[in-house]
Amino acid sequence: MLFFAIPFPMFIYYSTRDDSLPNVLTDNPWYSLSILAISVLFWAILLIGYFKKWVIRNFSIKRNIEKLKTTGEPREARVLESTKIHKTDAAYDTYELTLQFKNLSGSLIMQKTMLNDARPYERRYEAGKTIGILLDKEVKNVPYFIVASTVVSIKKMTIFLTSLAWLTFASLVVWYYIYSYNLESMGMGWRFMGIGHPLLTCAFMLLLYRAFGAFIAKKFIGKPDQLFLIKFKGTQTTARLLKVSQTGTYINEQPMVDFELEFTDQFNRKHRGNIKKIVDLLDLDSVKQPSFSIFYLNENPQKIAFESDLNELKGEF
Secondary structure (H helix, E strand, O other), rough: HHHHHOHHHHHHHHHHHOOOOOOOOOHHHHHHOOOOOOOHHHHHHHHHHHHHHHHHHHHHHHHHHHHHHHOEEEEEEEEEEEEEEEOOOOOOOEEEEEEEOOOOOOOOEEEEEEEEEEOOOOOEEEEEEEEEEOOOOOOOOOEEEEEOOOOOOOHHHHHHHHHHHHHHHHHHHHHHHHHHHHHHOOOOOOOOOOOOHHHHHHHHHHHHHHHHHHHHHHHOOOHHHHHHHHHHOOOOEEEEEEEEEEEEEEOOEEEEEEEEEEEEEOOEEEEEEEEEEEHHHHHHHHHHOEEEEEEEEOOOOOOEEHHHHOOOOOEOO
16 A cells, blocks of 8 residues: 555656646646645645654553543453463563453443553462453543553653654655755746646545545444443443344455344333444354344444444553
8 A cells, every 4th residue: 555655656657757848838837836735735634643643642642541540430340361462572561451340331341451560470460350440431532441550651762763753754755845846847946746746646645545544444343432432331231133134345255234223221212223344254143143232322322332342342551
């Protein structure tokens, strides 16, 4: 995907571009300036997004963890499974845990998480033990829960390296603008800018990838934040299967199936809802069962999810 976003548009452009002088009298300068402005806007959106993801996000998570330590909803979690992850020259022992605890509505849930342990000699995270956790009451910001004993700090070297990587990428973009101007302007300013120039097409392709990824996640997987909201604030119940049908969509040759379900909420009111899910061809028999365990939001019962899917959600703390 990266090849088709950057090297490929450059190869096409430089192998087919016209080296003749632009016609100053007939060419509309505002067209070229508009293309230039759009390309600058595209790159600005990309660079700001990358900076937030690579650098700012670390400080946001640190702030959210510190807030959770004072405002989080306390719960007791039982360690169902604990697996040590071996990492060479790691400063801490890392464990993959499967925890069981009550969510904000009192329903019992399981949550998988990766956790760094600075005091492994205390054996706090062995299977069968109980640990204190804190839940985000609004389930708005990552992380949605933390271990009560969590201590958070920022690795300055990591921030430095990610900032350096972002600065290098931003510098390359600026350099390419300067390089293109010196190579192609021929004293005519930015008249060489066109719809097929890599300054525009490369940024457009990267933005297209981002939008396409978000669409796939929303349409076929579901937004992670929405699934976490259902899991941590939802109520568990058993739903009756009314109808199951194929949607006609396939992902990696696996069919997407539409489940129409009926369930009763905590106030004994009946609701109907739909869940679309990619089903493995080897697991098609699972769609024939008469009922499913689901979670629904009390304030919006149309927001539902299979308990089995929610159990697969992971978090790192």
